[in-house]
Structures are given as C-alpha cells and as structure tokens.
Amino acid sequence: MQISSNQHVYDLEQPRYYGAPIHPSHVPGYFYTLHRHHERGASEARTSASGFMYTTEHSGTHIDALCHQAEDFHLYGGRELDASIQTSQGFTELGAETIAPIIAHGVLLDLSRYRSVDRIVAGNPISQDEMEAAAQKQGVQIGEGDVVLVRTGNGALWQDPEVYLQAGGVTGSASQWLANKGVRAVGADNMAWDEIGLFDPDFNVTLPGHLILLVRSGIYIIENLFLEELARDQRYEFTFVCLPLKLRGATGSPVRPIAIFS
Amino acid sequence: MQISSNQHVYDLEQPRYYGAPIHPSHVPGYFYTLHRHHERGASEARTSASGFMYTTEHSGTHIDALCHQAEDFHLYGGRELDASIQTSQGFTELGAETIAPIIAHGVLLDLSRYRSVDRIVAGNPISQDEMEAAAQKQGVQIGEGDVVLVRTGNGALWQDPEVYLQAGGVTGSASQWLANKGVRAVGADNMAWDEIGLFDPDFNVTLPGHLILLVRSGIYIIENLFLEELARDQRYEFTFVCLPLKLRGATGSPVRPIAIFS
Amino acid sequence: MQISSNQHVYDLEQPRYYGAPIHPSHVPGYFYTLHRHHERGASEARTSASGFMYTTEHSGTHIDALCHQAEDFHLYGGRELDASIQTSQGFTELGAETIAPIIAHGVLLDLSRYRSVDRIVAGNPISQDEMEAAAQKQGVQIGEGDVVLVRTGNGALWQDPEVYLQAGGVTGSASQWLANKGVRAVGADNMAWDEIGLFDPDFNVTLPGHLILLVRSGIYIIENLFLEELARDQRYEFTFVCLPLKLRGATGSPVRPIAIFS
C-alpha cells in the first residue's frame, strides 16, 4: 500500500456521544465522563485531563465478531457452545480480537440512489435483484474478498434516533447472494444491516443476514456506517480499511472505517 | 493507496483484557462483561450474544487527543480553558473526534537494538543524540508529516504489568527534536512515551514529551504499541495507519494501528 | 430501639431500573447487567449468577452528602476547596462515608393534602407559611434533630419520568425555616427538594435549599422518596431510618429509607 498525493480519505464513522441512535438490546449505548480535569494551581505547569467511557460493543459504527451470533447453539465453524466457550467475560473463540485488520477492495452499492429515494425505510427490504441491478447500473463487480457497503440513505439521519431506527435493510436472499460471492465483510448505513423486527420466511429467522453471513459464512457485518460523502461523490470502488480493536472475547468492536479513493 | 499482493500488515495493538498494564492514573483500565448470552430453547434458531465494555481512554494501545494536556491552563493553540471548553462530559474543542484518520509514512527507530539491550528500563531515558544515531545507523530519514515509532523493547512484556510499568522513555530534548521536524505523530511501546515519574529540568515538568508534543506542537502521541514483529523483520519504513474513534470530547481513543510493508 | 409486634414499616424507596426519572445532570442514571448466568451442565448442582450495576449517586432515592454543594468554592464548615479535597475519585472530606446512620424522629408534612391537590407542580413552590400551617393542621411539631419529609404527591408518578420531572419544590425561605429549627435531614418526593430551574431572588441562586441546608447548615437532603403509603395512612410522626452506603468520597448515596410506625 503506497500513499499517493492525490488520494482522498472518506471517514465512514458516525460521531460517538450519549443519545446517539441505539438498538433497544444495547441501551444505554455509549457514555463518557471526564473525571480528571485540568486545574489551576497544580504543582507544575503541565496538567492532564482524562475520563472513562462505557459502551456496549454494538453502539455506534461497529463491526460484529463471529461469536455475536449462533444457530441452534452452534457458532461459525460448527463448534457447539458450552461454558468453556461462552463465559461471563466473553468468548474464548471467535471474539473481536480474532478479526484481522481489514484492507480490501471496497464496493459501494447505492440502493437509495438506485430507488431514487432519500432513504429506504422499513417495510420494503432490499432484494437480490435490486442489488444486482444497482451493481450493473453503477458498473461495478463484486469479487471474492471484497467488502460491500450498502447505502440506504439513513446515515444522514444519525442526529434523529427515532427516525434512524426505522431504517430499511437487506433481505436474506440478498445476503445469501453476497455470501455466495465470498465477500470478506459487508456493511450498511443502518442499525442492523437486516431490517429490525422483520421475520424472513425463507430462512425462518429474524435478522437473516446475521445468520447467513456471520454464522454460516464467517463474513463480518459493519453497522451504522456514514456513507453520504462517498455516495455524493459517486465513489463506487475504493480501498476499504477497518481496524477492529482486539477486545478479548467481545462480540464486536467500535470502529472507524475509511474508504481511500485515489 | 493501492492494495498490493505482496504487502504485509503488522498489527501494532496489544490485546485488551482486564489485568493488562495500566498507569495508576487510569485504573481500573479496561473491563468487559457479557450479559446477553446465547441460550438453548430460544424462540428461533438464531441467537445473539453481546456485552458491555468500560475503559479509561488511556488504557491499552491508544492515541492521546490534544485536549489531554494543558500548559498553564491553556490548550494547544493558545486557548485558555474555561467551563465552556472543559465539561464533565469532555471537551468541546480538541477532543478525540477531531483527530483525522492517520495514513502516513512511518519510521521505526529501534532504540533497544541500537543500545543492544532487550529492553530499555527506567533511569536512562533516550536522548536526541541516540535518536539521531539510531536513525543514521538504520539508514532512515524523518520528514515532515511522518509518524515516528520508538521501540524500547518493553512491548514484549505486556503480559507482566509490574515489569512493563518500569519501562524507560524519551527525554524532553529528543521529543523537541522530533517536534522540530514537524512529524504528525509519535509512538512508543511503553505506557507514556516519556519515562513515568521523571522530572525534566530542561522543561521544568514531568512527562516533557506530553508538553512539547501535544500542547506546544499539536503532535499526537500513541502509547502501548506492539513493535516486536516490526523490529524482528527490521521494517524501518512503512505505511502507518491509525484510525482513532470519534469519541466526542474524550482525551484520547483506543486504537489498533497497523504498519503496511510492501 | 426495641422491636414491637404491632409496628408497621413503610418503605420509602422508589424501585431502581434503567429508564426511571433522572435529572439531566445525572444521565444515564442507573443501569444493571447480568453477566454471570446460571447454566445447565455446570460441574456441580449449585450455580451462581451475578452482575454489574452502574449508577450516578444521585439516581433514584438517595441522600446528598455535604460535599455535593459549595458556595463561593467553599464547603460546609468553611473549608475552601483545593486539589487535596476535590479529586478525580471524590472528596477527601464530607463524602458519603461521613454520613452516620440516621435514626431519628420523623415528621411528614403533607403539602399536597394541605393544598388539596393530587400533586404540586412547578411554578408555585412551597412557602414557609404553608409549611407552618400544614404542620399545625396536622398537629405536629418539628424539633431539633428531626427528619422532615415533605410530600408533593409526585412520588405516585415515578413511572412517568417526563411528568415526574415537572414536580414543584420548596422555597428558599421554607428551607431556611427548617434549617433554623436544627433538623438533621429533610426529604421530599421529587427530584431535587427545590424546584428545578427556579431562581430564588432572596438567596440569589437556583436550588436555594441545596445552599441553605447542605452548605450553610450541614443538613442532609433526601430525594425521590416514596411517601404515598405514609400519606394515605396519615402517619405524620414515626421513627425514620436511613443507612447511607459508605461510598468513599462520593457526593451522595442511594438509600432505602424506612418509616417505622408503632
């Protein structure tokens, strides 16, 4: 990887603060307090300030570790869960610390643009046909090892948690289509990639993408991405970089992904 | 930035878990609990697990935001602190969310190798002369905008907190030398870049690098790096990538920096 | 203190859970997660479960420690604040751990009943005259060392945070009247004893009771009490017991006060 003088870096992370959108399963989300303050009258001219953050690992822009999901009490790779794998302090296998740094060919599928809507809301999830058609229209191809980012347009509404949580998502069949292509990771500008609360009759579960991608295919999901600038500039191919924290045993990690276009 | 087939990615983050080395000012450091467990007998085949992490922002491998330090109650840029800038929930200026993604030419100065010791311990901090000599011996030059990583060898002892905290650091004059070169960020494989507890008579403070780099120069400091593999392979120049989380108002961010060698 | 067979214990604590009413200064309030679960297939028949609670010390029913408030940067007793007293991990003087167990003659002043309203809302704070008249009507006298509980009727609305936060409170002059009587502690069934946001021109501050009682008089304030059953049974005098946790350096403590009537 070489740095070129004319490259542009797109920041794909939403800002972190208390009150940002959060799925009900992950309240209270993120919080930060500053307890060490700079103070006048210290013993030397230099002073320090620092604080404490607490966050569920699925708050804000984050990546799901493979241990986040299971099917019939089995993890990705077929390993049955037991007390030696699932502990009160996290998982001894497939935790966030096992996610390698991701540097990959990235593809943006702008489904919001494809549908000619500002944002895709719940009730009409994104199908495989639409994904294929959007890729074709954009002139991009999805290859093995790629990272595919799907834009629903909801990332523009991060400041409005109630509205943000009504975002639409991806159907199970579309997730399966991506899994079949052997992508390394997927991501979207909504809370859950899938549409929250929608039961998928083909796969007999809610959040079918979580089952298909994480459990059955070992493909990571990145959520709450900010894709507005990338879409505005119609950058459909780029180098995607995402560096998850090695949180031992955690089911995911907050991340600041970027797209590099040169 | 292009991906090349023969590039190698070096992971520069130490693993995160409770009990890892932590500066006394930042106890209890990092902690993770898993409260949502996969369970048998759920209403559908797919199940979720997730948890909660709490961490001081200066735990583990992390980057210092500019608001972390002040001189005579002033921040970098000369702004005097007041209640509108320093709040109970963080800073309204120069917080972690203001750190742009860092993609830069990286240089490793292996001072441990230069001194022919396994590790540099407290009591004999790294001088400007040694830095210059190590750079010359390694055949590297430091340019404006570079990120300079200093290896003390202590990163190999992360598993032993008591020993790790006795690491040596960098003198104020060596920090000043780097600041004069206009580097973008510096980092080391110890807790504080500077040697903890050492008063620097030239600058009349402890942790002189924190004063010189953060407050006076606007140069970020990255701490608790893992540099052993980079040093083993004698990779002295590389592309350095570090993507701090946009923690609004926080005085730093946990990070997973990487070095890419191609 | 003897236990009598016909005594009745009134529980004056509101239940604790995430989502309970909380003053904006103290969000996110209280939260509990269970990370150690009972599990089948353990190595022995007995299993344990346990969790983690996080709470600002002014969440739910709680008592204010004297260090919670200051006047012109001085604490109760006249001590000027400095870095040796106010630290990032709490106060070295007048913290919650210095509050002795409270066992005292308790008096309920039911101002809601006195005004013949369901609840006292913001905009018409309780005056000294009303307190005196209510005491007289109830046939109770307030003596030195007593604990005086004021009912506004808002405790019945704990389940409705938005409404609860619009509760009325006590005027500065009424607080001063109680302070003059030498009471040991006061309490109310609202968030702040005082009316939140109301500036008191007599004392030139908001939350005048906090200034008068805590800083000037060393009298504790207990907030978010549940007084409905006590009022229903018209128990205007009782033995009041409140046992604050010895949270070293904290500015208050969650408590479960009781009133014993025999």
Next chain:
Amino acid sequence: MQISSNQHVYDLEQPRYYGAPIHPSHVPGYFYTLHRHHERGASEARTSASGFMYTTEHSGTHIDALCHQAEDFHLYGGRELDASIQTSQGFTELGAETIAPIIAHGVLLDLSRYRSVDRIVAGNPISQDEMEAAAQKQGVQIGEGDVVLVRTGNGALWQDPEVYLQAGGVTGSASQWLANKGVRAVGADNMAWDEIGLFDPDFNVTLPGHLILLVRSGIYIIENLFLEELARDQRYEFTFVCLPLKLRGATGSPVRPIAIFS
C-alpha cells in the same frame, strides 16, 4: 420501634473504595469517579459536584438475593429457570428488590473469641458443635426470624485484601443447623460466609451454605460485615437493621447494616 436516649448504634459496613477485597468472580469490584467538579467562576455562588459509581453487587458489605444461587437449575421455591426469569438485565423473580427491610432480633456468635484466636483462617471451618457451644457460652439463644452474625475476626483485616481472602468460613452442617432454626438471615465478616474453594462432601457442592440457605431455605446471607466493635463490647444480642436497595432483578445489594443496642 422507639428511639431511646441511651441506645448505641454499631456500624457493620466496611468502607467502599477501589482496591478493597473482592472475590475473583466479582472483579473489578467497586469504582467511583467524580466528573462534575465544583469550579471557580461559575454563573452563581452555588456549585454542584457529582460522579459515577460502578460496582458488582457482591462487592463490599452486601446481601445476597435469593436469585443469586440455584440448584439443578431451579431457584428457591422450586421454580425452574428459563429465559423469562433469567434475563440479560437481571431476574424477574427473587431479585434484590424483593427483599423486605430487615428489622430483627440479632445475635452475634463470636467464633473467633470462642476459639481464642485473632482470626479463623481457611482450612478449619466452623462446625455446628462449635456454633452451639459458642451460643451456650455466650448465653444466647437463636429463635425463628432472628438474624445470626458469625464473627471470624477477619473483618479487622479489610485493609489487606490478600490476607482477607484467606478467611475461614462455616460448614454446611452448621448452615443447616441455622436453617433448621428458621432464621431470617445470616451474616459473617468474611467474603462468602462459606469457606471459598472448599468442597463439602455432605452436600456435594462448594459453598454449601449458599445452597442450603438461599436456594433450599430462602434465608439471606450478608457478607463482608464489620463486627469488631460489636465483639469488643460483647454485644451478643441487639436489634439488627439492614435495608437492601431495590435493585430490580439484581442478585444482591450493597448494604450498610447496623446493630442497635439499648
């Protein structure tokens, strides 16, 4: 309950601070940070300070709720555990909020004095015979509904976590003897009532008292009591008061128990 002028209140809580003794299952124990500071130059003379506490509910002096323990995946009362009872945010039955205020006849059994040792250490747990003999020697009788406190002498060593955790405890048969008497609660000046790590062959479990008292008998256990002053004054009978916080669904609560002697 009447207040008498010559009563003496014994405080049975150990102080709370980070670094206090904690069972390995409950690290990091308790922590407090002060993020809202009193500051000079505020908009009015009155200022506030407040912070955040985080604690496992089994840190410091605390009471175990009945849901803390199970036998063969069943709780006290015979209810089998399932996902409707055991949730990620606590238990929907038998949580700390279901513990009524405890006001009872209290009995101290000073086993340390009985054995004529400063403290009872691990390796020689307290038998039923010793309990009976100590009660007889002290001239006290244990009745239904009483609260029985057992002194091992380890409460004097709270400042030394390593030593404190080596305390001795109570045998299963002695716990059964107390359960047979129908006591309401028991307590001790050690971490776990039982001796930590000791397998009891009679009951085929570790921590047999937890099984016998909590799961089989519905009797609460109070741990990490401070009994030194009570023992010094040889107060073997008293009124015992303990007011657990109504932490919804939690497996225990921090408490500040007192003994009142008149």
